[in-house]
Structure formats: structure tokens, C-alpha cells
């Protein structure tokens with residue numbers, strides 16, 4: 001079998017009273033993929049993860065996680081998944097290892113002591129396992145939280161804003177751990193509003209605001225709705241040149257930016273870029289710089305979210 005879907009939803013929806021938190025979410029995540037749920041505050045990311053984890057019943061629609069319906073068999077789903085929640089709880093006055101041993105004991109068939117020691121080791125907390133959790137930094141607590149959700153070796157992970165509130169180094173550290181979890185073949189659904197994080201970690205990004213706005217690879221999302229444009233800076237410029245460039249069949253449009261640089265859209269940027277340069281040089285133009293305008297994922301995200309709001 002090729003790429004069996006391990007997480008899928010069909011029209012999954014959740015209302016809280018009058019408020020619709022998640023509307024008609026249809027999604028399929030094949031084994032081994034990291035999919036990012038990217039959306040603003042209140043978009044319904046946590047609600048979606050909680051429905052998939054069998055913690056919250058959907059108002060309508062269905063989900064399948066590892067072949068199980070979380071609304072019908074939440075306990076069995078809990079055995080297949082690890083859910084890193086927004087605020088994982090620990091016994092602050094117990095040691096890290098003692099906490100992990102305690103939580104591991106809930107899972108049948110798990111050697112709690114071995115799992116706890118292994119978790120401490122794997123999350124780079126060796127040497128601190130005997131310390132009280134209350135003395136841990138936020139980054140260390142978050143790594144411990146990841147260790148906790150891995151105790152029963154789940155193949156599926158739901159990570160709700162795993163790096164929220166961490167400093168850049170701690171966040172990077174955690175992202176590296178997430179990458180290593182993916183390399184072990186785990187399927188990961190990760191909620192975030194950090195675009196860099198989504199781009200770095202995720203095979204596909206689901207832009208989400210109550211409804212699914214778009215789902216694609218980070219690269220495809222970036223290319224999606226914006227045409228590629230070139231910025232051309234010249235030593236000097238005349239209106240005649242502008243008119244001449246606009247008359248070229250391979251030039252779709254030329255605008256002059258506030259900084260004096262030209263903003264050029266070409267029929268085919270890869271093919272026509274040398275032609276554009278040649279044409280400008282022929283006219284006696286001195287080119288200081290030609291570069292492609294970079295579209296950040298943030299631009300795309302913001303415009304998608306804006307469209308979704310309208």
C-alpha cells in the first residue's frame with residue numbers, strides 16, 4: 001500500500017453555542033507527513049486537534065485517526081497518538097524522571113522506568129532528570145512535555161504550538177527534535193502561527209481560519225497567487241525608455257516604484273530576463289541591479305487570511 005492516510009477528516013465541524021469554531025474541515029494526511037495548521041488566534045486550530053484526539057466531540061462530520069474514529073473510540077486513539085497541548089501539566093515538586101515514570105505507568109505494556117529514562121535522554125535532558133520540574137526553564141519544560149507525549153511511542157503526533165514562548169535557540173532546539181521525530185517516520189500535525197517554523201518543518205501547510213483556506217507545500221503556497229516580478233535599478237531613467245520597454249512583447253507591465261526602481265512583470269521571467277537586460281543596455285541604460293522580488297510566505301498567508309475574512 002502506498003502512503004496510507006493516517007489522519008483524515010470529512011466535513012469536520014464544531015460549534016460552541018452560536019459560534020462556529022471549525023467549519024467543514026476536510027483533510028487527509030498520509031503517513032510520515034508533517035502538516036502545519038497555520039492560522040490566527042481563534043482560528044480553530046486547538047479545537048481541531050482536540051476533536052482529532054477524541055477530547056472534544058464534533059458537532060458534525062467525521063474523522064479517522066489511525067483507522068479509528070476519535071468520537072467513538074477515544075481511548076484507542078489515545079494509544080496511537082501523542083498530543084502536546086498548549087499548557088502541558090507536570091507535578092512541579094516531583095523530579096522530571098518521576099513525572100515521566102508516573103505518566104508512563106498509565107500506558108499498558110510500557111516499562112515506565114525505562115520509558116522515562118529514555119525520554120529524558122532523547123530530549124537532551126540527561127543530567128537534569130533528578131531535578132524538580134519546578135526548577136526547569138520553559139524550554140526544558142517543553143522538551144519534557146515532548147518526552148511525555150512520546151512515552152508510549154505513538155506513530156502520530158499532534159503538536160499544539162510546540163515552540164510558543166520559547167527563545168530562538170530553545171525553539172530551534174525543539175524544531176530539530178521535531179525533525180528527528182519525522183525522520184523516525186512519525187506523522188505529525190502541528191499548529192502554529194509561526195510562518196518560519198511552518199515553512200521549515202512542514203511538508204504541507206494548511207492555512208486555516210474556521211474553514212480550510214488553502215493547503216499546499218510551502219513552496220507552492222508562496223508561488224500560488226503572486227506573479228513573479230523583477231526589480232530593476234538603473235543609474236538613470238527616461239520616460240522614453242519606459243515607453244519602449246512597455247512596448248516589448250515579452251514585457252507584461254513596467255511600473256516605477258517610489259524608490260525610482262522599476263517593477264517589471266515579464267511574460268516568462270526565466271526566459272525573458274536576459275532579453276530585458278539586453279534591451280535596457282541597447283538603449284544605453286546602466287543597470288545597477290536586477291533581482292526577483294521575493295514573496296514571503298507571510299505575504300501569502302496574510303492575503304489568504306484576509307480573503308477568508310471577507
Ligand SMILES: Nc1ncnc2c1ncn2[C@@H]1O[C@H](COP(=O)(O)OP(=O)(O)OP(=O)(O)O)[C@@H](O)[C@H]1O
Pocket residue numbers: 016019020021039040041042043044045046047048193
Ligand atoms: N470550550 C470552549 N467553549 C466555547 N468556545 C470555545 C471553546 N474552545 C474554543 N472556543 C472558541 O472556538 C474558537 C476557536 O478556538 P481555538 O482555541 O480552537 O483557536 P486556536 O486557533 O487554537 O487559537 P490560538 O491560536 O489562540 O490558540 C474561538 O472563538 C474560541 O473562543
Ligand SMILES: [Mg+2]
Pocket residue numbers: 045046047086160
Ligand atoms: Mg490554540
